[in-house]
Amino acid sequence: MTGASRGIGRAIAQRLARDGRHVVGVARTPENLAETGAAIQAAGGRFEAAACDVGDSAALAALVEQVSERHGRLDILVNNAGITKDGLLLRMSDEDFDTVIRVNLKSAFVACRAAARPMMKGRFGRIVNVGSVSGLMGNAGQVNYAAAKAGLVGMTKSIARELGSKGITANLVAPGFIETDMTAVLPPQVKEQALPSIPLKRFGTPDDIAASVAWLTGEDGGYVTGQVIVVDGGMSM
Ligand code: NAP
Numbered sequence: 633m634t635g636a637s638r639g640i641g642r643a644i645a646q647r648l649a650r651d652g653r654h655v656v657g658v659a660r661t662p663e664n665l666a667e668t669g670a671a672i673q674a675a676g677g678r679f680e681a682a683a684c685d686v687g688d689s690a691a692l693a694a695l696v697e698q699v700s701e702r703h704g705r706l707d708i709l710v711n712n713a714g715i716t717k718d719g720l721l722l723r724m725s726d727e728d729f730d731t732v733i734r735v736n737l738k739s740a741f742v743a744c745r746a747a748a749r750p751m752m753k754g755r756f757g758r759i760v761n762v763g764s765v766s767g768l769m770g771n772a773g774q775v776n777y778a779a780a781k782a783g784l785v786g787m788t789k790s791i792a793r794e795l796g797s798k799g800i801t802a803n804l805v806a807p808g809f810i811e812t813d814m815t816a817v818l819p820p821q822v823k824e825q826a827l828p829s830i831p832l833k834r835f836g837t838p839d840d841i842a843a844s845v846a847w848l849t850g851e852d853g854g855y856v857t858g859q860v861i862v863v864d865g866g867m868s869m
Contacts, residue, residue, distance in 0.1 A: 633657055634686050634743065635713030637664035639812030640762065642671075643838030644710055647846050649677030653708065656680045656699050658692075686713045686739035687731070696746035706750040708849045711740035711784075712762040716814060718773045729776040736780035737787070744791055748800070757800035758849040761788050762841070763860070765808050765868040781806075785860055792858030801857035803848050808864020810836040831866035 633648070635641035636657025645657045649672040657679060659665050665681035672679040684695050700706035714736045717728040740761050751757030766774050767781025784804055791802040809815060809826050815835070827833065844863050847853045862868060 633708070633710035633712055634739065635659055635762075636668050636681075637661050638668075639814060640807065640810060640838045640841045641710075641712040642668045643842040644712060644845050645679065646672055646675070646677070647839070647842035648708070648710075648849070649679055650675065651846055651850060653849075654678040654680070654703070656682055658682045658684050658686065658695065659713065660685050686743070687735045689738065689742045692739060692742050693746045696743055700747070700750035705754050706747055707754070707756060708758045708760075709743055709747040709751075710760045710762070710845060710849070711743055713739060714762065714764075714780075714814075716774065716777050718777065720773055721775050724775055729779075732776035733780050733783075736777065737783045740784055741787060744787070744802075748791075748795060751800050752795070752798045755799040757795065757798070758853075759788070759791060759800065759802040760845050760848050761802070761804045762845075763788075763804045763806040765806050765862060765864050768806055768860070768862070769868050788860075789858045796857055801848070801854070803853075803856060803859045803861060805841060805844050805848070806860055806862045806864070806868075807841050808836055808862070808867040810838060810841060812838060826867075829867055830864070831869075834865065836863065836865060 636645040637659030645655050649655045662683045669679040686692050717732050761784045763784045764781040766778045770778050788802045788804040844861050
C-alpha cells in the first residue's frame, strides 16, 4: 500500500496489519515509514517499509514486481499516496497540474498494471484506490486534484470490469474531510465553513477510512466491485 507513512495511509497499514496482513508500506520518507513500522510491530503486526516516490513509474513498477516475487503472491493493493497543489484555474501552472495527475492518478495505473499479473496468477486480488469527494463534487481551487480523483473512479470501474473474472475486485474509497497533515494546512475559516455541511457534525478520522478499506479487502467485501464508497459523514450527499 502506498502513502503508508502518515495520515490515512498509516491508519490503513495499522488496520490491515491488525487484521493479520503482511503489509508492505510505500512512501518517500523513510523516517516516517519507520514510525509506522514501529507502531505495527509493537502491536504484533508485520510491516515492511519500501521507500519509493510513486511519481517515478519505473521505480514503482519494479517495487510491485519485487514485492510479489519475494513473497510469491500479492493479494491486496491500496493506492493511497496523494498530494495537493491547490490553486485557482486561471493561476494553475502546467507543472502543478501534471504533478498532481502523475502522483495521484498515474501512480495508481502503474501499480495496478504491475499488480494485475501476480493477482491473476493467484486468481485473487483486492484493489482499493483512495479517491476523494472532490473527484465526485468538484472543488474550487482543486482542478488538478479533482481531475485526478475523478480519473481514479473511471479507472477503478474499468479495472473491475476487466479483472472481475479473475477473482479480482477493484473499488474506490472517497473520503470527505479527514483530519491529517493534508487538511491541517487549510486556513481555520475553511474548516469552520466545512463543519456545518457535514451531517455527522465532525471531521473524519484516518481510522474511519481504514475501516472501509479493511471491509473491502476482507472476506465480507468479496462480492463488492467497481464501487465508490463515500466515507464523508454525509457531506457530499
Ligand atoms: P497526508 O497526511 O498528506 O499523507 C500522504 C501520504 O502519501 C504520506 O504517507 C506521504 O508520504 C505519501 N506520499 C505523498 N506523495 C508521495 C509520493 N510521491 N510517493 C510516495 N508517497 C507519497 O495525506 P492524507 O490526508 O493521509 O491522504 C491520503 C489519501 O487520502 C490521499 O490520496 C488523499 O488525496 C486522500 N484524501 C484525503 C482527504 C483528507 O481530508 N485528508 C480527503 C479526501 C481524500 P511521504 O510524504 O513520506 O512520501
